[in-house]
Amino acid sequence: MSSVTVRIPTPLRPFTGGADQVYVQARTVGEALTALGSAHSGVLERVMDPGGELRNFVNVYRGRDNVRSLNGLATPLAENDVISIVPAVAGGARKGKDRRLAELRANISQVTPGEAVRLQGKGAAVLDVREADEVAQGSPVGAYRLGRGYLELRAEEVLPDLGRTVLVLCATGARSLFAAEGLQRLGYRDVRNVTGGFARWKNDGLPFEIPRVLDVEARERYSRHLLMPEVGEAGQLKLLDSKVLLIGAGGLGSPAAYYLAAAGIGTIGIVDDDVVDRTNLQRQILHTDARVGAPKVESARQALEALNPSVRVVAHRLRLDSSNVEETFSGYDLIVDGSDNFPTRYLVNDACVKLGIANVHGAVYRFEGQVAVFWPAYNKRRGPCYRCLYPEPPPPELAPSCAEAGVLGILPGVIGLLEAVEAIKILLGVGEPLVGRMLYYDALRASFTELKLDPDPACRYCGEGVEFPGYVDYEKLCSVSNA
Amino acid sequence: MMSLYLPDHARAQLEEMARAGYPLETCGLLIGMTRHDGSEVRRVAQARNLNQERAHDRYELDPQDFLQIDERARAEGFEVVGVWHSHPDHPAHPSETDRAGAWEGWAYVIVSVTSDGIAELRCWRLNSEQFVEEPIEPCPR
Numbered sequence: 001m002s003s004v005t006v007r008i009p010t011p012l013r014p015f016t017g018g019a020d021q022v023y024v025q026a027r028t029v030g031e032a033l034t035a036l037g038s039a040h041s042g043v044l045e046r047v048m049d050p051g052g053e054l055r056n057f058v059n060v061y062r063g064r065d066n067v068r069s070l071n072g073l074a075t076p077l078a079e080n081d082v083i084s085i086v087p088a089v090a091g092g093a094r095k096g097k098d099r100r101l102a103e104l105r106a107n108i109s110q111v112t113p114g115e116a117v118r119l120q121g122k123g124a125a126v127l128d129v130r131e132a133d134e135v136a137q138g139s140p141v142g143a144y145r146l147g148r149g150y151l152e153l154r155a156e157e158v159l160p161d162l163g164r165t166v167l168v169l170c171a172t173g174a175r176s177l178f179a180a181e182g183l184q185r186l187g188y189r190d191v192r193n194v195t196g197g198f199a200r201w202k203n204d205g206l207p208f209e210i211p212r213v214l215d216v217e218a219r220e221r222y223s224r225h226l227l228m229p230e231v232g233e234a235g236q237l238k239l240l241d242s243k244v245l246l247i248g249a250g251g252l253g254s255p256a257a258y259y260l261a262a263a264g265i266g267t268i269g270i271v272d273d274d275v276v277d278r279t280n281l282q283r284q285i286l287h288t289d290a291r292v293g294a295p296k297v298e299s300a301r302q303a304l305e306a307l308n309p310s311v312r313v314v315a316h317r318l319r320l321d322s323s324n325v326e327e328t329f330s331g332y333d334l335i336v337d338g339s340d341n342f343p344t345r346y347l348v349n350d351a352c353v354k355l356g357i358a359n360v361h362g363a364v365y366r367f368e369g370q371v372a373v374f375w376p377a378y379n380k381r382r383g384p385c386y387r388c389l390y391p392e393p394p395p396p397e398l399a400p401s402c403a404e405a406g407v408l409g410i411l412p413g414v415i416g417l418l419e420a421v422e423a424i425k426i427l428l429g430v431g432e433p434l435v436g437r438m439l440y441y442d443a444l445r446a447s448f449t450e451l452k453l454d455p456d457p458a459c460r461y462c463g464e465g466v467e468f469p470g471y472v473d474y475e476k477l478c479s480v481s482n483a
Numbered sequence: 484m485m486s487l488y489l490p491d492h493a494r495a496q497l498e499e500m501a502r503a504g505y506p507l508e509t510c511g512l513l514i515g516m517t518r519h520d521g522s523e524v525r526r527v528a529q530a531r532n533l534n535q536e537r538a539h540d541r542y543e544l545d546p547q548d549f550l551q552i553d554e555r556a557r558a559e560g561f562e563v564v565g566v567w568h569s570h571p572d573h574p575a576h577p578s579e580t581d582r583a584g585a586w587e588g589w590a591y592v593i594v595s596v597t598s599d600g601i602a603e604l605r606c607w608r609l610n611s612e613q614f615v616e617e618p619i620e621p622c623p624r
Contacts (some may be wrong), residue, residue, distance in 0.1 A: 007553070007557075009553070009563065009586075010517060010562050010563055010564060010588055010589060011587055011588035011589050012588075013517075013588070014588060020557065020562060046593075059546045061546070061550055064550065065548070066546065084550055085548060086546045086549050086553075086554070087586050088543070088544075088584065089510070089512075089530075089543070089566050089584070090534070090541070090542060090543040090544065090547070090580070090584040091541075091542060091566075091568060091577070091578065091580050091581035091583075091584045091585070191575060279553035388585075391485065439604065466500035473541075
């Protein structure tokens with residue numbers, strides 16, 4: 001045991017009765033501090049942490065040497081050694097940022113991530129305001145994701161109820177404070193900040209997921225879609241996951257396929273057994289003069305892949321009949337019918353009714369065209385199928401094809417694109433599809449007319465409780481020319 | 484009510500050190516006596532700022548300097564009654580880093596300095612987790 005002097009700094013003197021130094025008996029620095037603590041309660045916890053280590057804002061010196069550079073608390077002491085307790089003295093200028101954060105912390109209530117999960121279970125919204133690349137690394141399960149950049153502009157679309165509790169989260173809980181303030185200013189009445197942000201959320205073992213996000217190239221390609229709240233990232237991902245089957249790579253199918261590929265429909269199937277003919281090129285813009293003679297599905301694939309290489313084009317080089325229609329359609333979300341003959345149109349209708357998918361129908365004749373969505377299974381209202389209107393095909397002499405009647409080359413462009421618009425609306429679940437309505441276009445008069453189409457409750461194909469009567473190969477029953 | 488008793492010569496010296504150090508943060512200790520109604524400064528001492536990387540907005544007072552200044556103060560019958568540091572181009576308000584590193588029982592003088600000279604000089608004292616501003620009296624009563 002050695003007799004040593006411990007020098008007490010001013011902030012600790014209230015605990016030593018004002019004494020600026022205290023004498024203790026000890027063999028090591030640790031023993032000296034413990035002895036000091038026993039003699040003067042209140043000192044020890046300010047110098048050592050509960051684990052018995054020196055606190056990091058305290059330095060202890062033996063003479064001129066910091067004991068951290070000697071042997072720490074085990075540093076031995078000799079008779080008459082002097083130990084000094086030196087408070088670390090540090091700080092720094094306050095930035096405007098710090099001042100703002102302090103103000104925001106004072107005005108916005110805070111919740112822990114655990115509390116946020118509990119509130120989320122009771123209906124509160126967790127809003128992740130981090131950037132897309134951060135969200136891609138993980139985000140709370142069930143969180144709304146709206147980057148800080150567009151927060152104020154889009155918040156009301158994502159969270160229309162201003163009375164709903166909103167729990168704002170960023171990476172560490174700082175950016176979310178600014179976001180929370182922005183939401184308060186928009187009129188949200190109960191906005192709280194998730195302290196510690198996603199870092200703490202993850203540390204606390206709370207549920208998170210790796211959300212699917214668009215890659216950089218897709219973000220660029222579809223940027224004009226991403227700006228629209230009706231599409232946005234979630235909508236674009238939906239389109240990329242969608243599978244659309246086009247019946248025919250002709251006048252209607254060409255513009256529809258082009259725009260659907262451009263819009264990022266992930267999978268585009270094309271059914272056509274024909275080859276490109278020079279007479280097609282007046283309207284069938286997927287094809288080129290150089291590809292005259294090539295199968296239309298291959299010509300279409302080249303055109304679509306050149307426009308958008310990320311689209312998967314599935315070529316079905318076949319003519320639809322009762323034996324292959326259902327197998328061909330299976331796996332597609334909807335059908336865009338651009339067929340030019342009645343046997344195919346009825347097969348398409350019947351298969352769509354059976355599979356419960358939408359049949360986006362288009363037809364053209366010289367200067368006129370029509371568009372409708374035949375979809376009895378539409379969940380908002382009961383619509384008709386094609387057979388509700390025309391239970392059986394007309395005799396061939398009353399059903400002229402383009403080859404016989406002629407068509408203004410641009411007209412299928414107009415109608416095919418209206419079909420594409422309906423397809424996109426259905427895939428995104430936005431707007432009012434042409435279910436139970438037909439849009440009739442008269443190019444000479446430049447007028448659109450809307451016709452109401454009622455379902456036939458007694459329809460043999462889509463009527464209530466009817467058994468599917470089977471496919472019919474009208475091709476074998478009547479001869480229809482093909483153009 | 485606690486006050487900081489800061490004689491004019493000490494105040495002038497603080498301001499001069501803050502100005503000379505601009506645009507870097509300068510720091511040091513206040514030497515004097517603890518009184519029942521605050522702290523009385525007799526002289527001020529400058530110390531080295533160990534935080535060279537962020538010397539424009541952070542300070543970390545060299546503990547070796549602390550030891551020497553403290554030893555001399557004790558020899559004179561004084562004590563370290565507080566800390567001073569400058570805030571280049573920022574108001575003389577304590578920051579979160581200041582608060583986190585502060586000790587109760589010491590006076591904290593902050594000198595706000597810009598390229599035009601001294602903007603303000605204020606004193607703060609930690610009162611259970613929060614900084615409270617303390618009036619500065621020019622000379623001991």
